[in-house]
Amino acid sequence: MKFFRWQGLIAFVIIVALILGLWFLFIDTAIKNTIETVGTKINGAMVNVGKAxxxxxxxxxxxxxLEVTDRDEPMKNAIEVDRIAFLMDFGHLLHHKIIVDEMTVHRIKTGTPRKKSGEIKKRAIKEKTEGKVVSKSLTLPKIDIPDVKEILKSEELQTLMAVHAIKGNIQDGKEKWKEKEKQLPDSNKLEDYKKRVDNAKRALKGNIKDALKGAKEVKAIRKDLRNDLERIESVxxxxxxxxxTLQxxxxxxxxxxxxxxxxxxxxxxxSSEGLANFSQLLFGNKVSNWTKTSFAWYEKVNPYLEKLRDSKIKEEEKKPExxxxxxxxxxxxxxMPDLFVRTAALTLHIPAGEIKGEIRDITSDQHLTGKATTFGLKxxxxxGMRAVKLNGEINRVSELKEKDSINLKxxxxxxxxxxxSDSPDFPVTLQKASADIYVNxxxxxxxFNSDLKAEFKAVKLMSDxxxxxxxxxxxxxxxxxDVKSFNLRADLVGGKDDFQIKLSSDLDDILKKSVGNMVKRESARFxxxxxxxxxxxVKDPLKxxxxxxxxxxxxxxxxxxxxxxxxxxxQEIKESEKKKLKLPFKKSLKSLIKR
Amino acid sequence: MLSIIAKLLRVLNSETNPAQISLAFCLAMLAGLTPFSSLHNLMPLFLVLILRVNLSSFLVGLAFFSGVAYLLDPVFHQIGLGVLKAEALQNLWTQCYNNPFIRLTRFNNTILMGSLVFSLLFFIPLFMATNLFIRKYRDHILGLVQKSRIMKALKASKFYSIYNRVDQIRGKG
Incomplete structure (x- = not known):
């Protein structure tokens, strides 16, 4: 029997060539699908690729x-990129590592509309509302002091409320007294007592039998009197x-x-303190909204930053699929890291125009490269803007040094x-201004620890x-x-749910200087x-x-x-008892002694 | 699939050398138990094509062992984890890990390593057992099977007509 089948070699070569051919034919689709599947899994909403x-x-x-759906608004793309191109190192690719020297990311756009919803599953509305910072919006106080009579007419005074309550208590007290009074001895009872006392006195003066009866009655009267006195004392x-208590x-x-x-x-x-806080009232809501927008963007980016940390978790620690x-x-x-892009050149399209820049050292394993990811856009x-400059770094080199920083100018x-201010009482509009803004x-x-400095020039403020x-x-x-220029400074400290903003501006000083005295005078009069x-x-009700x-x-x-x-x-009954009760016994004793 | 099983039965019942069937079955185990798309599976494929082994047995065996592989998945993971974590082999694995071509084989995957070790260990025992089974089948069981009621019923079925047709074509060939 022949051991080899040489025509099998040809079949093997054909099969391998066929596999390679199919691989080459479908690899683009496979890459496209992989990017979409993995991207969607990471993003939590559809990621679409036109072509790979x-x-x-x-x-x-x-x-x-490349279209990345905004998770919160599935009919919008959080990011849309026209073209991403890069060359890979073949040697490293064999090690399953994507090492890119230079990448170009062309025309990045944000918030572009989608033809189809990018939602992958209905998320509970609860999730959306949870964690939302419910912050009290700042509104300007009433600037004009209202009429005192009007105030007292519309306001509920604590004093009058208390007077009303006390009046009720006094009334209750009186009612209580009326109830108690019924149980106390009235004039009839007093008359009755009087009669009983007279009868008892008379009885004491009589023979021994009457005297004993009288003594018994005296005892009863004393008991009744004591009871009534005690009742009166208690009342x-x-x-x-x-x-x-009422007093x-x-x-x-x-x-x-x-x-x-x-x-x-x-x-x-x-108050003049109110004026000192005027900038907080004017700009507080705006800065708070910017902060919330920044937090929302950070929330979108943070899962990817978290994954940089998670990638360090050893495979063995995971449960096998x-x-x-x-x-x-x-x-x-x-x-070498699994992914490392030395330089990525970006062009970002915002409504105002084109911003160019680069991101350096993009990697999933900063601890291996020892370099933080840095970015700079200009x-x-x-x-509507002379220049914009954004730079910063994402540092995950070591857990101790973990820090992100962003500078915007x-x-x-x-x-x-x-x-x-959209307060109907005092609406304020910044009609025109040219601002230089710096955020660190x-x-x-x-x-977050953020510092915002802004200089406003050629200002036209209007209050209708x-x-x-x-x-x-x-x-x-x-x-x-009259204000032609002013500055604004905001310090933000805290996390997504508990941030605090401190605002200050020389606008406060300007206002204080200008109308401070008038406010003081008017306030004193008021x-x-x-x-x-x-x-x-309150005088009469209190009286x-x-x-x-x-x-x-x-x-x-x-x-x-x-x-x-x-x-x-x-007292009377005690005395008569003393006098009358003693006599018959005295007589009897004397007669006994004589005998 | 029916025609492949028919072919297999024909081979079992024919004069084909049992080693040809057994080797095909063992190579099917190697390819079937390990993840199919792995690079190392080019080797059993190459051997199946270049060596004079029975292709029907290989295909039937491949289908059978692919099913078994899913059931044994947790066992393969444990074996693979044990082998890859073995202290004595760490130097070897490290060397392999740093070789880009060996790394392409995904040898560091626990299921791949576990199933490969398992199938290599059982390769020769399975070869010998299958050989023995085919011989015993042809000596003792084949005659009884042919006479049995089940076989008679089977001969009346569609399956048997396929089997017969294959046999006739083969005979003409």
């Missing part, structure tokens, strides 16, 4: 029309306690006008008709106030319209008028309380009169 073209000599890849004590409430109510005055002053008067197993990594003699003579940024941000452990506005409002509007009107309004309390004095007097009468009766 692998060239073998030189070994490179051209990806055209007196209760009434006194109620009286004390304390009245005393407290008397301090409330001062509290009301303080609260109303704070609410209605424009069924049918796929784990790829065990061994020590490399010349360790655009000049843009539409915008020169000659034209601002047109930006509403700074450092992000460490997802905590009504003709019947007050003096302060007019003065403020006039000062704002305070004086308010104090007077307030005390006038009424005192009058109501006089009834309690009458109750006490009545109780005292009761107890005095009962005491007198008790």
């Amino acid at each position: 073209d692998l060239t073998l000599s030189p070994l490179g890849l051209i990806v055209t029309k 007196k004590k209760e009434i006194k306690e109620d009286f004390r 304390a409430s009245i005393k407290e109510a008397e301090t409330l006008p001062a509290e009301d005055l303080k609260r109303l002053k704070k609410k209605y008067s424009l 069924r049918g796929k197993g784990l790829n065990i990594a061994f020590k490399e003699f010349n360790p 655009g000049e003579k843009l539409d 915008i020169s000659g940024y034209d601002i047109n008709s930006v509403a700074l 941000t450092v992000i460490k452990n997802e905590r 106030i009504g003709k019947d506005s007050g003096d302060i409002k007019k003065a403020l509007a006039s000062t704002l319209s 305070e004086k008028e308010l104090k007077l009107a307030l005390s006038e309004k 009424g309380l005192e009058a109501d309390m006089e009834d309690f004095d009458k109750i006490e007097e009545k109780l005292n009169a009761y107890s005095d009468k009962l005491d007198a009766m008790m």
